[in-house]
Amino acid sequence: MERVPILKIGKTLxxxxxxxxxxxxxxxxxxxxxxxxxxxxxxxxxxxxxxxxIVDSFIGRMLATIGSISRLFDAETVLVGMRPAVAITLTELGLSLRGVRTALNAEKGLALLNGSA
Amino acid sequence: MERVPILKIGKTLxxxxxxxxxxxxxxxxxxxxxxxxxxxxxxxxxxxxxxxxIVDSFIGRMLATIGSISRLFDAETVLVGMRPAVAITLTELGLSLRGVRTALNAEKGLALLNGSA
Incomplete structure (x- = not known):
């Protein structure tokens, strides 16, 4: 099984x-x-x-679940780097990703978390 | 072909x-x-x-090449998260990874780049 690494930098994963x-x-x-x-x-x-x-409802749900888990640990989730086609699919699937914020790229996501955007 | 994404945060990729x-x-x-x-x-x-x-000489050379490319752009390369087995293999292969620094994790790597470690 492949494992997705988690990098910690400062107060952000x-x-x-x-x-x-x-x-x-x-x-x-x-x-x-x-x-x-x-x-x-x-x-x-x-x-x-x-x-x-490519996303499907499985990935969409996973993203929402990660957002919910993070919130339980008093952490905010920002999704970055979404491709236009992915955004369209998520919308078509009716997945609103409540509780998950989005930003264009990692840098803007970090700024969002740090309250400067 | 799968593509490895590059995230830019501040002055670091x-x-x-x-x-x-x-x-x-x-x-x-x-x-x-x-x-x-x-x-x-x-x-x-x-x-x-x-x-x-698992690393082989191909991956080892790639890491060294990335270090060399970065240097041409006045950037330093830090390799982080190396597993013990990978370190042993790289040594056995005689790949010294000249020009590439290493750190235990992303946070320490960033500190190294910022001159605070």
């Missing part, structure tokens, strides 16, 4: 999704993220989906 | 290697990185290899 996520790796990512949030006291999670070209 | 790199994606990554360095004027490149479990 960075997750860059590049692999095709299967059920097992999604569960692992959510578990790893919860542990990192609990262990580090991070205040923000930036999820980069630049490499994600 | 972050590259997280998660996919099995083939010749083509390595060429693409080097090209993307050169373009980002030229376009953004970034001073540092952090390459996260937490997800890399």
């Amino acid at each position: 960075f997750v860059s999704i590049q692999i095709d996520l299967q059920d097992e790796s999604v569960m692992q990512l959510q578990e790893d993220l919860a542990e990192e949030l609990a262990g580090t006291g991070a205040h923000g999670v930036i999820i980069d989906i630049t490499a994600v070209e | 972050f590259v997280s290697i998660q996919i099995d790199l083939q010749d083509e994606s390595v060429m693409q990554l080097q090209e993307d990185l050169a373009e980002e360095l030229a376009g953004t004027g970034a001073h540092g490149v952090i390459i996260d290899i937490t997800a890399v479990e």
Whole structure:
């Protein structure tokens, strides 16, 4: 099973999704993220989906779930690098990603978390 | 072909290697990185290899090449998240990764680039 690494920089965790996520790796990512949030006291999670070209309801739900988990640890989630086609699919699927904010890129996402955007 | 995304945060580019790199994606990554360095004027490149479990001379050379490319753009390269087995293999292969610095994790790598470590 492939594992998505979580990078911690300052008070923010960075997750860059590049692999095709299967059920097992999604569960692992959510578990790893919860542990990192609990262990580090991070205040923000930036999820980069630049490499994600296709989404389905499974991925959409995963993103929403990550947002919910983060909130339980008092952390905000920002989704960055969304491709236009992905945005259209998420809308068509009716996934509003409540509780997850978005930004154009990692830099703007970080600014959003730091309250300067 | 899968593409490795490059995240820019401040003056630093972050590259997280998660996919099995083939010749083509390595060429693409080097090209993307050169373009980002030229376009953004970034001073540092952090390459996260937490997800890399096995290295061979091909990957080793790629890391050294990225270091050399970055230097041409006046940027320093820091390799972070190396697994013990990977370190042993790189040593056994006789790859010294000249010009590439290492740090335990992304946070320490960033501190290294910012001169505070």
